[in-house]
Amino acid sequence: MAKRDFYQLLGISRGATGDEIKKAYRTKAKELHPDRNQDCKISEAGFKEVNEAYEVLRDPQKRAAYDRFGHAAFEGGMGGGGFHHPGDFGSAFADVFEDLFGDYVGARGARNRAARGQDLRYNLRVTLEEAFTGIVKQITVPGSTACGACNGTGAEGAAEPATCPTCAGMGKVRASQGFFTVERTCPTCNGAGQIVKNPCNACDGSGRIEKDRTLSVTIPAGVESGTRIRLAGEGEAGSRGGPQGDLYIFIEVREHEIFLRDGRTLACRVPVGMASAALGGEIEVPTIDGGRSKVKIPAGSQTGKQMRLRGKGMPPLRHGAGMQGEPGDMLIEIMVETPVNLTTRQRELLREFDQIAADNNPQSQSFFTKVKGFWEGMTG
Template identity: 55%
Template sequence: MRDYYEILGVERGCDGASLKSAFRKLAMEHHPDRNGGCEDAAARFKEINEAYSVLSDPQKRVAYDRFGHAGVNGGGGGAGPGGGQFHDVHDIFNEVFGDVFGDMFGQGGRARRGGPARGQDLRYDLEITLEQAFAGAEVEIVVPAAMTCETCEGTGAKPGTSPTVCGTCGGAGRIRASQGFFSVERSCPRCGGTGRLVLDPCVDCHGHGQVRKERKLQVRIPAGVDDGARIRLAGEGDAGARGGPRGDLYIFISVAPHDLFERDGLDLLCTVPVPMAIAVLGGEIEAPCLMGGENCDGNCKIPVQVPEGAQTGKTLRLKGRGMPSLRSRERGDLVVEIFVETPTKLSARQKELMAEFAELCGEQQHPKSSTFIGKAKRFWEEVTGGC
């Protein structure tokens, strides 16, 4: 699919006014009714409307900038995060051009806003631990959402009464008026385009047909989920109006920083201090791991064999001890970086032994130091001319 900014011919950082201006110009140029029903013009017009429906919605635009077309669930007519601002092409056109062009471009006689309307999509930002991302988890969240009023069953009218048909528009939700050569259709100002009036409103929802309540939901976090992932819960958004379907709930995942581990794709990285004696002689140490899953308290350990002569910065890779993949049975590795600890508080006897050890060490025990000293000596000989 083409880039939405490219379709409208605007820069990514453009403001709303520039966006609307570009859309107006392109929509007027490519509207099918102005191009004799040309199929190419119709396809181009649809593409323009789709791009504008996403980029004109602040939340959808953020999602598109971050995730591309996948972030808005396929684009303008769908239900991406924070969606629901525009329901179809005609809504977009009215939003930009106003009702004056309604009948000119073939929108006359459409009572679009009075019928069932899909509920708004909702966004919920959820922070989880690395342990939860590693093992998967069930998390309970509390989401405020619009619910159909139980008292009036969504009608907005006081129990025992019903909404009445709007006398101004006759229930159509739109009215016609003549402006010059044009017969103009616009939303009914009395009923707001619903075609009905609530004369005796419900005391609980105040005539809206919906109330906002907190809902508890169980969210399943799949093992291997990464920072920035999105989980869609279909039908868990706001309730629809006038019998319309519920919107969706989008869970945006962030993984909290961990005290011991960093994540690199499917690999887990950690630094482990190693006593100098083990670094010199080789031996076994214990490294932290997440194999205990969500209930691991950081004390889960795994044995690691350190080769003799290990230096600070050396890495040891433990196959299959990293993060699980979301899309396969593959697992990453646990990469342990060694940090050799130098003893700081020595007894007299320990110092004596270290001094004896230093005397016994030759160039073979310190090849890098010997190489460095040799290079330094040659450098000074060149500088001083051997004096």
């Protein structure tokens, strides 16, 4: 693909002065710089083109050759007298780098000097009753806090750290390597942009000390396993006076010995004697709030029969000052229990009942009628 005219790339006329060329280059380089157009191949290619154009047009000899021969002056097509391809445009870029991105780099250096602390995670287990009512828990969190002796600066007597002499506070150093200018983390300050001449004895210059903290955590009613609670500013202390990270509480609700939970719905499996299930009656069941509710058992109830208690399940999770939705329900599921350890008299009564109860077991009759048909079909 043919190269674009250098003057058109920079948007200037062929009679432009040196200052006009530099000003046009600054505008184009700022617009196309990779730091402002991350992962954009088009901007990256354009940035290289304007750098090449500026490298040629800023030099009077190269510009004169370009005005006379165009791009051919740098492609080896002019014999021994032609210019070679422009080499290190890093030097050209360095001329205006501070003007273009001084504020940006300075801001980045400031962020490196005062780094935010890391976020922390704490796994907290609560009972189903605590998840129902909500509770305030006291937890102990290991971690770091800002050093009180130096107020987090890392310097003895809370003195302000000095600007790194190697990188002038940018946290980065640049070096030209052939065609490119390479930027690396400053080896003197490790990217902080500052150095501590007299480190604090209490924290060895880090600005942080290890210390366990006791915090009060409000667990709202209705939490489920996996619920996350964020405590802003309760994470690790930042370095060199930077802000603290956040603490995230991850809730795990323990399994209950009586109730099973599915969202807001609670389920309670209640064993019922064979006679009570057949005759019907009334049973008393527990509720998660510690109360009791009476439930009527219909005559002829089978295992798996369910009854619903409205509003006796879990509350909705609170959002801000209000609540969303209504409390869930509680399902009572019947389990018909077969009697064991029968006495002689009980056996006699059950045998007598079995002889006269042929019409009282419709499911058994239906099942064995199907079985009989199956066997006859196989025999036929």
